[in-house]
Each structure stands twice: as structure tokens, then as C-alpha cells.
Amino acid sequence: MRSFPLFCIAALLVSALSTPAQAVLPPPPPPRLEARAWILVDANSGRVITSRNADEAVEPASLTKLMTAYAVFSALREGRVGLDTETTVSERAWRAGGSRMFIDVGSRVSIDDLLQGMIVQSGNDASLALAEAIAGSEETFASLMNQHAKALGMRGSHFLNSAGLPAEGHLVTARDMATLARAIIGRFPGEYRRYSQREFTWNGITQPNRNGLLDRDPSVDGMKTGYTEAAGYCLVSSAQRDGMRLIAVVMGAKGPKQREDASLALLSYGFNFFETVKLHEAGAALGKARVFGAEDGEAAFGPASEVFFTIPRGRAAEVVAATELRPGLQAPLAADTPVGKLRLTLDGKLVALRDLYPLAAVPEGGIFRRAWDGVAAWLE
Numbered sequence: 001m002r003s004f005p006l007f008c009i010a011a012l013l014v015s016a017l018s019t020p021a022q023a024v025l026p027p028p029p030p031p032r033l034e035a036r037a038w039i040l041v042d043a044n045s046g047r048v049i050t051s052r053n054a055d056e057a058v059e060p061a062s063l064t065k066l067m068t069a070y071a072v073f074s075a076l077r078e079g080r081v082g083l084d085t086e087t088t089v090s091e092r093a094w095r096a097g098g099s100r101m102f103i104d105v106g107s108r109v110s111i112d113d114l115l116q117g118m119i120v121q122s123g124n125d126a127s128l129a130l131a132e133a134i135a136g137s138e139e140t141f142a143s144l145m146n147q148h149a150k151a152l153g154m155r156g157s158h159f160l161n162s163a164g165l166p167a168e169g170h171l172v173t174a175r176d177m178a179t180l181a182r183a184i185i186g187r188f189p190g191e192y193r194r195y196s197q198r199e200f201t202w203n204g205i206t207q208p209n210r211n212g213l214l215d216r217d218p219s220v221d222g223m224k225t226g227y228t229e230a231a232g233y234c235l236v237s238s239a240q241r242d243g244m245r246l247i248a249v250v251m252g253a254k255g256p257k258q259r260e261d262a263s264l265a266l267l268s269y270g271f272n273f274f275e276t277v278k279l280h281e282a283g284a285a286l287g288k289a290r291v292f293g294a295e296d297g298e299a300a301f302g303p304a305s306e307v308f309f310t311i312p313r314g315r316a317a318e319v320v321a322a323t324e325l326r327p328g329l330q331a332p333l334a335a336d337t338p339v340g341k342l343r344l345t346l347d348g349k350l351v352a353l354r355d356l357y358p359l360a361a362v363p364e365g366g367i368f369r370r371a372w373d374g375v376a377a378w379l380e
Contacts, residue, residue: 027269030269035250038052042310043245043246045276047276051175059228060170060231062164064172071148099122100126101114116202121200127162141162152180178236181238219241219267223238234250235249235260246270276308277316283302291331301339332361333358338355
């Protein structure tokens with residue numbers, strides 16, 4: 001991933017216009033995969049590079065545990081539980097079928113160990129124990145999962161249990177899974193490292209991570225597999241090469257190798273034919289805007305977060321950056337008040353759009369400044 005300040009984009013544009021440039025071939029068509037649905041997304045920019053049936057509601061199987069983990073990570077951040085918090089394993093959790101961590105009924109197990117059992121071993125028992133530890137019951141926890149899904153904008157997903165066991169109405173979309181993966185990677189980087197753990201031992205039983213891509217590609221460092229007969233073989237994977245991070249979601253493949261092959265094909269396509277550019281740092285000034293009634297008569301503005309854009313390789317010099325500021329800005333202005341937009345386009349098509357904000361709150365100036373600017377605003 002490359003980083004470009006705004007003035008460099010402008011300079012590259014001038015250079016591209018004044019000197020002959022070798023033609024850059026467009027990316028070839030994306031690979032066709034043997035799966036029901038898929039999507040490839042850049043983790044930093046959010047750009048969808050390619051997809052198929054990405055908004056089709058499908059059964060997620062154990063991909064559900066990504067949302068279970070997100071809810072637990074959120075509870076940890078909010079201080080409602082700690083990694084060393086222990087919970088008593090219920091009989092319901094102990095009896096959970098399918099893949100298991102093999103926790104014993106009545107035993108005390110920490111949140112930390114349960115997370116490893118769920119993420120590495122895909123333990124359904126660990127998932128249910130976590131749900132009960134966070135919300136008291138799995139039913140209440142499922143409501144919490146849906147609240148998080150709504151907050152993240154996962155409009156096509158609905159959760160009924162913590163492990164991904166088949167249930168009528170328990171559905172997700174590939175696009176929503178990519179959104180969830182981005183949120184975990186971006187908001188909980190310390191916890192995300194758990195997804196690259198190769199194995200975990202509990203009760204004397206060592207189980208390997210079910211994500212076979214961890215051994216097939218060293219750039220892959222997560223995330224989660226899933227399988228039921230109805231869902232097929234599913235995989236959310238993430239990889240990072242040269243600072244560029246991609247997320248691939250494959251749903252409904254015919255076998256474990258097919259889901260891995262499809263995921264690698266997506267990741268390779270994205271890394272080989274696209275690049276992600278960092279245009280601007282969060283908190284850095286992009287320019288200054290006229291603000292009537294402010295002591296200095298103006299205020300510095302910029303995006304609230306880092307600005308990334310993803311484009312075909314070799315075309316960064318052709319990106320056009322433009323700022324559009326609201327006319328007649330008036331003090332006082334809070335730091336979270338949008339004052340305009342940053343638009344990035346390539347071939348006339350939008351590649352990034354970000355709101356612009358004052359870098360700090362803009363208070364009113366003195367009476368003479370307000371009076372002077374009042375006359376100036378009237379004349380304008």
C-alpha cells in the first residue's frame with residue numbers, strides 16, 4: 001500500500017499530462033469460482049474489488065462465530081468482563097454438538113480460554129459458554145448480536161444463536177461478513193491476532209486451526225471457516241502484502257480445498273491487479289476554510305480518519321482530488337460539524353468520498369470580529 005499526500009496527487013497529474021506515459025492495461029476479468037457467493041474487499045478503503053451474489057442471504061454455519069467474537073471483544077473493551085473473568089460451564093453449553101472445545105460441565109473457564117476454544121477450535125460449546133457469560137442466556141446474546149449487526153450496517157444478516165447451528169431465519173450475506181471482518185480487524189487489532197493461532201490445547205486435547213490457508217500462504221493471518229450441509233464450505237480470510245490488506249469471503253463451496261482455492265484466487269487477483277493508496281492522515285490539515293465570526297476568520301479542516309482509495313495498479317497519477325466546502329460557514333463550529341467533502345475520482349467515477357471537519361472547535365471571535373464579518377457576509 002502506498003501513501004500519497006494531496007499535493008503529490010496534483011503533481012502526478014501535471015506530470016502525466018506533460019510527459020508521454022506508457023499505457024496501463026486494465027485489470028483482466030476476475031476469476032470465476034466454484035462457490036455460491038463471494039466478495040473481495042480492501043480492508044482499509046472498503047472498496048469492493050469483485051463480488052458475486054454478495055447480497056444473497058445464505059446460511060453462515062460457523063462464520064457466525066465472527067459476530068460472537070465481535071460481541072465479546074466489545075464487552076471486553078467496555079469493561080463488562082475481563083480476559084481473566086471465569087464463567088461456570090452450563091450443562092447446555094457442555095452438551096453442544098458439532099465441533100467442540102471439550103469443556104467440562106460445572107468447570108470454571110476464563111473468557112480468554114473460551115475465545116481460543118471458539119476461534120481456533122471452532123468450539124460450539126465455547127461459543128455458547130461465552131454467550132451465557134456475556135448476556136446470561138444465548139437468546140439474549142443473539143439479540144445483542146443483532147444489535148451489533150444493525151450498528152455495523154449489516155442489513156442482510158440475522159442471528160439466532162452464537163455458534164451458527166442451522167435455524168430457520170439464521171442468515172447472513174457475503175457483503176455483511178466482509179463488513180464484520182473489517183470491523184474486527186480495524187477495531188480490535190490485538191484480538192485479531194488470535195485468528196492466526198495455529199493450535200490450541202484444552203483438556204489434554206490439541207486441535208489445529210481449521211483455516212488451512214494459514215499454512216498455504218504466509219500472507220494470510222485469519223479468519224474463520226464454516227461448514228454445515230446446508231451452508232456448504234465457507235471461509236472468511238484476510239491477508240496482508242506490502243501494507244495492503246484484503247478480505248475474501250467465500251460461501252457455499254463444495255469442499256474444504258475448493259473454499260481455500262477460491263479464497264486464494266480472490267486474494268491473488270486483488271493483490272496482483274489493484275493497489276491501495278493512503279492519501280491523507282487523520283488529523284492533518286487539508287486546507288483552510290473561511291469562517292465568518294471566527295477570531296482568525298478561517299479554520300483548518302481535514303478528514304476525521306485516514307483516507308484510502310483502491311484502484312487498478314499503475315493509475316494513481318490519474319486520480320483527481322477535489323474539495324467541496326460549504327459556503328457561508330459561521331462560528332461557532334463544533335469539531336464534529338461537517339464543513340465539506342473530499343471527492344476522489346478516476347475516469348470520472350467516484351473512488352472515495354469523505355466528509356471534512358474542522359480540526360478543532362471554532363469559537364466565536366470578539367465583538368469587532370463578529371461585526372466586521374457580519375458586514376462582509378452581507379456584502380457577499
